[in-house]
Amino acid sequence: MDIQKMRDSRVLINEMNYSIEPIERGYANRTLYINIGDGSIQEKPVTPLMKEKFVGGKGFGLYYLWDAVTPETKWDSPENEIIIAGGPICGITQYPGAGKALVCTISPLTGIPIDSNVGGYFGPLLKFSGWDALELQGKADKDVIVFIDGNKGIVRIEEAPAEAVDGHVLGEQLTEMYADSEEDKRNVAVVTAGTAAEHTHVGLLNFTFYDMRRQAVRLKQAGRGGIGSVFRNKRIKALVVKYQGVKGDLNHPADLKPIAATGIKYHKNMCKLDSKQNNMRKIGTANIIEVMDRYDLLPTHNFKFGGHPDVYKIESKVFIEKYVTQGLPDGCWYGCSMACAKAADNFELLTGPYKGDKVVVDGPEYENAAGLGSNCGIFDPQAILELNFYCDTYAIDAISFGTLTAFIMDCYTRGIINAEITGGLELTFGNSLAALELLHQMSRGEGFGLIAGQGVSGMKRIFVKEYGADPSVLQDIGMEQKGLEYSQYMPKESLAQQGGYGLTNKGPQHDEAWLIFMDMVNNQIPTFEDKAEALHYFPMFRTWFGLYGLCKLPWNDMTPEGNKFTDEPAKIPEHVDNYVAICNGVTGKGLDKKELIRESERVYNFQRLFNIRMGKGLRANDAVPYRSLGPVTPEEYLSRQERYDQQMIEIIGISPEGKTVEEKVAITRKHREAQYEKLIDAVYARRGWTPGGVPTIEHLKEIGMDLPYVLEVAQKALNTAE
């Protein structure tokens, strides 16, 4: 790693000095705009309107993105922006999960805004450096790095030809370059993409933090939607922020006492209860692999099935005992007692350009174990970790890679594609070496990897046009919606989760609503009205985390004692009270639980109208692939025959006696598709939208999202519907 050679090859494009101002009640009160195309750098004020209507985080991202683009803007248009913003609570150290940033752009997969939530240190250090958001617009001719020195007040854009592109190498290079010492490395945070992001639509961004105990750079991801592809398309190689002097009151909160008191209470509960609940401190989100299998909810073989006899090979205790290092502080921001960012140390890679290297693998998260594992029929923990590593360093969204590879394997098994089309890759379920080679091809920009990198929606088009595939079959089994691949949960048996995926703004990512157990197992939301209420409250509540710079996991991955005696235990009321207390402690705004939801409603409806403006926000765009609703094939029906036959009698009112499997599949399908449409009707009504999916003018005024340019889009859509 010749750091001096890299420094010597840098060419300065532009530099701006700025004054260091204190943060006030969670806001730096200005944002940083950089045009990578013309090299301009400027400061913009955060206005009272921005704070009132958009709050911060994803709100600021969408606000700036709306201004930047037109309805004709594509993901690779120069005017598309990437905006990174933390939010007013981002950076506190007293409560867990307070280091998040949100990243927004027009997605290569969907053509509408994507928002992606990410940990690591970049978000907080950006704010402490004096910026509530960073806007990146334009396209450079050559690879550039943007550096922000938050102590000296410098923003610098430089051509950077010599550094690597892959995340784990570049993260290490830049941390080494900008840190004054080993101790200082924790004050440097880097954003990278990777080589595969240059050749695919499913690229992600890596956000680093330096792990002092491991003496290694760790990677967290803004995974969904192809933001890394936009990053590399703009020829941005990396962003670096450096800030020395992190401490607990840098947000200059209105009142630190309730923030500290709330945090202490939470930490005590975490220490006492986590080992009896989800074991987040031991294994992180992967704790649910075996649970999902036992409840027939683990996506298996392209979401066909909910479990597999070989899941024991990849259950969480295997990773705990053999791979993931225990007992190290694994929080991705200071003060996180949930500390769920697990890693496998000294993991030797068996394939690819880094074969033989012993690396730190950040993971596995549940999504990786399910997506790279069971959904592809892969039950080898070594392979899962290797796929996990390469997805991260090449900057490929592991969720999308899992779902698109599962789709490819399903198509291969069905004979829709073959070895001639895949260039010899035998992409059958379980072939981990073929899956790894597909990933390496994405990095190299060659072979079938280029086709796979278009995502499921791109492959559907190609397979129909080039290989004569039946579009209706691909529509049924291709698990994407609005262009984004489904994340790794089985919605098939939960009508509420079908809506939790299908009725999102960005596409089928579960960060709006995760209702499978509440619906399917607990049966707590049996009516359409119950489901609609859940599909209003939970997306609004969860959106709030993205406005303020918070991680959702501390909300409900630990449950306080006594929660079961509350009126609405699924909401975890004590933790909601915590967030209200912390928000008011930081900002002084005196919000209550209702206003919390109202804040989210404004941004949520704004995003819906943004989608409408970009041509993809109406009822037709909320349609879903049938595999997300029910059994597509006789094989799937037969795997749950007893359940489906019983439902046919009890719910549909038809006897399955004497009927062929194909007839039963058709009867079930007709019923389930009708149920989904009824759900849409109920949810739209609850959300204040028309049956066509347009927020009404009355509703927009009621919630305070009544900006003239927003109402104009709504009115136009309402007129067109009439």
Place this chain on the structure above:
Amino acid sequence: MITVNGRTMAGLEQKSIEEVILLHYPYAKIYVKYNGRHVEPEEYPQLILAQGDQLQVIHLMAGG
């Protein structure tokens, strides 16, 4: 008829709540209501299900 989470479930008569949980509900983060009353884990072995009983086994599964 015995219902669990609002659905009839056959074969539960004379089974303890503990047996039902072990058989059907492997997730740790649950709470149980038996005929509308919260019950603690130490009661599970002693409570035997009979016709007309209503059991709720509520999972606080958070998801990703």
